[in-house]
Amino acid sequence: MPVRTVALRLRDRRRRAADRRFGVRLLGSAAVAAVAAVPFGILLVLLESRWEPLRRLDSGAARRLHATALEHPAWTGTLRFLSDRVWDPVTLRSAVALLTLWLLYRRAWRLAAWSAVTAVAGGLIGLLVKTVVERARPSLADPVAHAPGFSFPSGHAMTATTSFAVLLLVLLPLVPRSWRPPVWCLAVVSVLGVGFTRVALGVHWFSDVVGGWLLGLAVVALTAWAFEAWRVDAGRGHTGLTGGLEPELTGAHPEPGPAGREVSH
Numbered sequence: 001m002p003v004r005t006v007a008l009r010l011r012d013r014r015r016r017a018a019d020r021r022f023g024v025r026l027l028g029s030a031a032v033a034a035v036a037a038v039p040f041g042i043l044l045v046l047l048e049s050r051w052e053p054l055r056r057l058d059s060g061a062a063r064r065l066h067a068t069a070l071e072h073p074a075w076t077g078t079l080r081f082l083s084d085r086v087w088d089p090v091t092l093r094s095a096v097a098l099l100t101l102w103l104l105y106r107r108a109w110r111l112a113a114w115s116a117v118t119a120v121a122g123g124l125i126g127l128l129v130k131t132v133v134e135r136a137r138p139s140l141a142d143p144v145a146h147a148p149g150f151s152f153p154s155g156h157a158m159t160a161t162t163s164f165a166v167l168l169l170v171l172l173p174l175v176p177r178s179w180r181p182p183v184w185c186l187a188v189v190s191v192l193g194v195g196f197t198r199v200a201l202g203v204h205w206f207s208d209v210v211g212g213w214l215l216g217l218a219v220v221a222l223t224a225w226a227f228e229a230w231r232v233d234a235g236r237g238h239t240g241l242t243g244g245l246e247p248e249l250t251g252a253h254p255e256p257g258p259a260g261r262e263v264s265h
Contacts, residue, residue: 161216
């Protein structure tokens with residue numbers, strides 16, 4: 001058997017094994033994300049122990065921002081529009097769903113799996129933690145907005161964190177280098193803005209928002225680690241997250257070619 005054929009078969013086996021490990025790591029990282037975030041765990045302990053400094057911070061922020069919301073109805077209307085329309089979880093999850101469908105169309109199977117698992121895991125883990133903690137939302141006289149369900153962590157904040165991270169890490173290879181810093185800034189400002197609107201509208205405590213940010217980051221970090229581990233196993237190397245998870249997305253064929261061959265870009 002020719003040496004080249006043997007080498008190609010060995011590479012093909014390596015990539016198939018890497019794909020199997022990628023699936024296990026991806027699902028495993030989603031399963032442990034809820035308990036892997038140390039800062040989130042510390043915040044949860046402080047919350048459950050009713051740590052007085054944290055309670056004062058929550059109540060003070062809620063009181064001051066609620067007073068501002070009552071005094072400036074036009075400003076409050078803008079915050080409500082941003083929170084309920086532009087940054088609404090349904091809007092952001094729809095954007096990620098469309099991105100995942102586009103990745104399937106591009107035959108970027110593994111990246112599509114990462115996108116879907118990250119978004120779904122984030123939503124399910126957030127719902128699970130809400131159910132376990134059962135924290136009540138702020139109760140304010142003359143509220144300017146209402147929201148159902150429990151309060152901790154903020155679903156809006158967590159969804160914004162996971163959704164903007166997915167959009168960034170997938171699409172960055174398609175963004176010119178000179179545009180990447182503004183794109184990063186836009187995503188960070190949006191995530192911070194989501195948290196601010198939820199506290200300003202009186203439907204979440206400040207610590208709810210911080211918890212959503214931390215838990216969302218934990219989910220993204222762990223699933224991104226699983227994807228990076230697959231790349232190393234498959235011989236594609238580390239990418240550096242500043243340039244996106246899959247630089248090959250700019251080519252005609254982002255996935256490895258058949259029989260272990262790389263498709264030329």
